[in-house]
Amino acid sequence: MPLISCRDLTLGYDGKAVVSGLTFDVHTGDYLCVVGENGSGKTTLMRTLLGLSKPMSGVIVAERGFDAREIGYLPQQNAAQKDFPASVREVVRSGCLNGMGMRPFYTGEQKRAAEDNMEKLGIADLAGRCFYELSGGQQRRVLLARALCAAGRLLLMDEPVTGLDPQAAADMYDIIEKLNKDGLTVIMISHDIAAALKYASHILHLGEAHAVYFGPADKYSSSVSR
Amino acid sequence: MSIMEYIQMFPFVRYAIIVGLLIALCSSLLGVTLVLKRFSFIGDGLSHVAFGAMAIATAVKLTTNFLLVLPITVGSAVLLLRGGQKTKIRGDALIAMISVGTLALGYLVINLFAESANLSADVCATLFGSTSILTLTLTEVWLCAALSVAVIAVFILLYHKIFSVTFDEEFTAATGNRAGVYNLIIAVIIAVIIVLAMNLVGSLLISALVIIPALSAMRLFKSFKAVTLASVVISVICAMTGLLASIALEAPVGATIVVTDILGFAVCCGLNAAGMRVRAN
Numbered sequence: 001m002p003l004i005s006c007r008d009l010t011l012g013y014d015g016k017a018v019v020s021g022l023t024f025d026v027h028t029g030d031y032l033c034v035v036g037e038n039g040s041g042k043t044t045l046m047r048t049l050l051g052l053s054k055p056m057s058g059v060i061v062a063e064r065g066f067d068a069r070e071i072g073y074l075p076q077q078n079a080a081q082k083d084f085p086a087s088v089r090e091v092v093r094s095g096c097l098n099g100m101g102m103r104p105f106y107t108g109e110q111k112r113a114a115e116d117n118m119e120k121l122g123i124a125d126l127a128g129r130c131f132y133e134l135s136g137g138q139q140r141r142v143l144l145a146r147a148l149c150a151a152g153r154l155l156l157m158d159e160p161v162t163g164l165d166p167q168a169a170a171d172m173y174d175i176i177e178k179l180n181k182d183g184l185t186v187i188m189i190s191h192d193i194a195a196a197l198k199y200a201s202h203i204l205h206l207g208e209a210h211a212v213y214f215g216p217a218d219k220y221s222s223s224v225s226r
Numbered sequence: 227m228s229i230m231e232y233i234q235m236f237p238f239v240r241y242a243i244i245v246g247l248l249i250a251l252c253s254s255l256l257g258v259t260l261v262l263k264r265f266s267f268i269g270d271g272l273s274h275v276a277f278g279a280m281a282i283a284t285a286v287k288l289t290t291n292f293l294l295v296l297p298i299t300v301g302s303a304v305l306l307l308r309g310g311q312k313t314k315i316r317g318d319a320l321i322a323m324i325s326v327g328t329l330a331l332g333y334l335v336i337n338l339f340a341e342s343a344n345l346s347a348d349v350c351a352t353l354f355g356s357t358s359i360l361t362l363t364l365t366e367v368w369l370c371a372a373l374s375v376a377v378i379a380v381f382i383l384l385y386h387k388i389f390s391v392t393f394d395e396e397f398t399a400a401t402g403n404r405a406g407v408y409n410l411i412i413a414v415i416i417a418v419i420i421v422l423a424m425n426l427v428g429s430l431l432i433s434a435l436v437i438i439p440a441l442s443a444m445r446l447f448k449s450f451k452a453v454t455l456a457s458v459v460i461s462v463i464c465a466m467t468g469l470l471a472s473i474a475l476e477a478p479v480g481a482t483i484v485v486t487d488i489l490g491f492a493v494c495c496g497l498n499a500a501g502m503r504v505r506a507n
Contacts, residue, residue: 050400070402084392085450086450098401104384146397
């Protein structure tokens with residue numbers, strides 16, 4: 001059974017449909033890239049998968065036993081404001097919140113997981129720094145570390161490399177590939193079709209009002225050029 | 227007579243100081259959240275609602291105004307938060323309407339129904355808290371103390387959740403946490419703090435008591451924990467100084483405390499500038 005199964009989704013906002021007839025499955029271990037023009041509904045799809053907005057019609061079925069507390073999310077932009085007083089460690093640990101239940105404080109195990117994730121992303125030496133004094137690439141890594149603390153099984157990312165310099169972007173792709181190889185299911189919105197073809201296992205291409213392609217990445221080019 | 231003798235002689239001054247410090251402690255806790263979540267509008271609106279409720283309580287001659295003011299303010303907090311998200315009227319416009327509306331209603335009610343000999347003094351006391359902190363009954367002191375302790379306890383227990391929902395509400399909701407519930411709890415705590423603080427500084431000056439210590443602390447520290455702790459310390463020191471100064475100078479309590487808070491802010495700005503210069507050299 002797929003981890004997430006979308007059937008005939010119509011997505012939009014303010015009563016206006018942006019994309020319809022969307023049907024696709026995501027299985028455990030998949031690396032799905034969602035590509036398409038601006039305004040094709042990529043971000044709306046992400047928000048719907050996250051439960052932040054409701055589909056206008058259609059259904060999303062999750063595998064039995066899977067719920068939002070096993071999702072990690074890397075937003076495109078920082079929702080919080082400038083000069084927010086928060087250390088890197090505080091931000092990363094806040095990802096552990098969904099595993100906390102009714103407990104008021106983090107367990108030692110959760111704190112260790114936060115340290116491990118900072119180590120994994122090469123930001124352990126920044127732990128005491130103020131989040132907003134970091135560079136864009138460093139901030140992205142901090143937010144990814146937070147997402148990893150939250151992600152039990154599924155990681156959703158909205159344009160994780162946009163705005164990064166080529167080296168930072170390449171590092172980011174390497175990190176994500178490694179996470180996926182370690183068993184994490186990945187859904188990513190991307191502008192970069194070349195990178196999507198290189199790294200992803202599946203592609204969902206949203207066109208005007210409907211999906212142009214959904215399937216394995218290696219069959220994408222022949223299908224779309226046809 | 228020195229201030230210490232004065233304090234020892236009159237029990238109501240002791241109450242005022244104990245309650246004042248507790249309220250100052252509570253009110254600074256959520257300052258950062260209020261500033262960064264753009265809830266300061268709600269805080270301002272609620273303080274006017276509390277004024278309206280206080281006016282009604284005065285008009286119907288309740289002995290303990292709290293019993294009416296608290297439920298009305300908490301109810302309004304919930305409505306404002308819920309309503310702000312769903313209605314067609316923009317959130318801030320709605321809040322402006324409610325806050326000015328209740329202010330007018332409160333003043334009207336006091337004028338029409340209160341039989342007090344000194345009407346303008348009553349209104350002034352409610353708006354600026356000029357004497358009310360010194361006239362608290364023992365019941366009100368205990369009620370203030372209990373509510374303060376409750377606010378502090380809830381804040382500590384929900385500390386990490388409040389941080390997360392303040393830092394990034396969408397992430398908090400998307401990863402399976404009940405962000406809506408946390409927002410609601412924050413709104414209720416804010417309402418309780420406002421009702422408490424009304425006793426200390428009056429309804430017009432509450433926002434200052436809540437926000438200024440947080441802004442001061444944000445000049446000096448860069449992590450949420452450090453800022454929260456520092457704003458508590460700053461708020462308590464300023465309230466203590468302000469209370470004693472107001473007794474010594476025979477000045478209005480609320481205004482003196484707020485001016486002390488502003489002085490505290492200036493000191494923190496100075497320290498920040500000095501710190502930057504030291505680092506630059």
